[in-house]
Amino acid sequence: MPRLAANLDFLFTDRPLEARFDAAAACGFSGIEMLFADRLPAPTLRAALDAAGLEAALINIAVDDWAAGGRGCAALPGHEDRFRRALIESVERAVAVGARRLHVLAGIPETGADLAYARASYKRNLHEAAETAAAAGIVATIEAINPRDMPGYFLADPDEAAAIVREINHPSLKLQFDLYHTQITRGDLTRRLDAQLPLIGHVQIAGVPDRAEPDQGEIAPAHLLDRLDTLGYDGWVGLEYRPRGRTEDGLGWAAPWGIRGPG
Numbered sequence: 518m519p520r521l522a523a524n525l526d527f528l529f530t531d532r533p534l535e536a537r538f539d540a541a542a543a544c545g546f547s548g549i550e551m552l553f554a555d556r557l558p559a560p561t562l563r564a565a566l567d568a569a570g571l572e573a574a575l576i577n578i579a580v581d582d583w584a585a586g587g588r589g590c591a592a593l594p595g596h597e598d599r600f601r602r603a604l605i606e607s608v609e610r611a612v613a614v615g616a617r618r619l620h621v622l623a624g625i626p627e628t629g630a631d632l633a634y635a636r637a638s639y640k641r642n643l644h645e646a647a648e649t650a651a652a653a654g655i656v657a658t659i660e661a662i663n664p665r666d667m668p669g670y671f672l673a674d675p676d677e678a679a680a681i682v683r684e685i686n687h688p689s690l691k692l693q694f695d696l697y698h699t700q701i702t703r704g705d706l707t708r709r710l711d712a713q714l715p716l717i718g719h720v721q722i723a724g725v726p727d728r729a730e731p732d733q734g735e736i737a738p739a740h741l742l743d744r745l746d747t748l749g750y751d752g753w754v755g756l757e758y759r760p761r762g763r764t765e766d767g768l769g770w771a772a773p774w775g776i777r778g779p780g
């Protein structure tokens with residue numbers, strides 16, 4: 518049965534980061550994911566997780582220029598040294614906090630960039646990410662992000678993400694299947710899960726089109742989570758949405774998976 522993880526950069530954001538761990542645990546979560554895990558020193562993050570009885574399901578690779586529009590650099594030729602530094606630092610952080618998945622962001626190529634050249638460079642960097650992750654006993658993931666949310670992002674097409682994971686064919690490189698982005702760009706979620714399950718290392722969910730709780734709109738959470746269960750997926754499903762109101766008040770849809778508002 519899939520386990521639900523609270524994304525602490527989307528949920529419980531009405532309180533300081535330090536307070537979100539206990540809030541997630543109080544709602545029945547046993548795992549969390551974070552986009553910006555480097556905001557806390559690794560020992561502090563580890564202590565917060567341990568104190569709340571939580572596991573880090575996934576963290577993102579460090580992105581040093583996020584505020585300036587940076588979205589990673591794995592697919593940006595010429596940035597290999599920067600990529601390697603972020604990779605090594607982030608794998609070390611993942612190990613220190615017990616995270617088994619590291620999302621490796623591709624980046625936004627400059628207008629007019631040679632995309633075939635970028636793809637070849639991306640594949641080399643991902644192979645290195647997979648090798649580095651494997652040596653640390655973790656798994657690197659890649660995720661297609663829809664162009665409405667992240668214009669210009671190199672990896673927009675979920676089928677291209679699946680093709681790249683297949684081509685690299687490394688046990689420590691997996692697909693991060695975000696149901697929200699995939700519904701927007703491609704749809705046909707059930708059949709895609711069926712076909713891509715062996716490639717999948719992490720799943721995320723949000724409602725479409727609003728990126729709020731998935732119980733409204735085009736996503737059918739019960740159907741999709743049951744399907745994942747039937748397919749034998751026992752990994753994490755990250756709740757990566759912007760709650761319509763208080764996070765706790767919007768968790769009713771997740772009750773069948775052990776999540777509850779604290780009352």
Ligand SMILES: O=C(O)C(=O)[C@@H](O)CO
Pocket residue numbers: 552577620660662695698721757
């Ligand atoms: O935006 C998403 O979806 C993610 O999963 C992030 O990690 C990337 O910004």
Ligand SMILES: [Mg+2]
Pocket residue numbers: 660695721757
């Ligand atoms: Mg996502």
